[in-house]
Amino acid sequence: MPDVHPADVQKVRARQRELGIPESFEWVAETTPSLRAAAEESGLVVQEHPLMVLDPGASAAHVDGVSGNTSAGQHQPLAGVSEIVGVGTLPAARRRGLARAVTAALVADARSRGAATVFLSAGDDDVARVYARLGFRRVGTAPIAEPAE
Known part of the structure; x- marks a missing residue:
């Protein structure tokens, strides 16, 4: 899977706000390891x-x-x-x-x-x-x- 970048997370968060749904991401860490850093860099708090x-x-x-x-x-x-x-x-x-x-x-x-x-x-x-x-x-x-x- 390609790396996820903070800009990718920001785009999804913007779309979540447009749709009026919670800004939340859930994933399997072992399949998408780059998402944690991208989420944190975009201002989200990550809990495992x-x-x-x-x-x-x-x-x-x-x-x-x-x-x-x-x-x-x-x-x-x-x-x-x-x-x-x-x-x-x-x-x-x-x-x-x-x-x-x-x-x-x-x-x-x-x-x-x-x-x-x-x-x-x-x-x-x-x-x-x-x-x-x-x-x-x-x-x-x-x-x-x-x-x-």
Whole structure:
């Protein structure tokens, strides 16, 4: 892949502003390594997240005995692939296995809909360890670049 330059990022950011959408970039660091420097030079802040995929054949362990409206998430299936996104638990309900149960349920639903590949970006290495216990393994880094708040 050709190198990405700050001017390239600026063009995309201008178009994002024209369209009224967030100025945000997400990519796989290992496939486009030059994007990080270009994003930072154009004024964006880059955060890195573990990119993880569920091992083939794994279904993610089922967790019984969880209920309530304190944890949520979703998956986005397309052509045999599904990305798990937005898994979160209210702070008062953390450390009870709720996010793990939600993730297991999302994996089961993705598999039932024909997803052979299920992947996600973990918030950080601590969160990645939770997903690893469900059968996910790190395959790369998923940077996200956004304007400073």
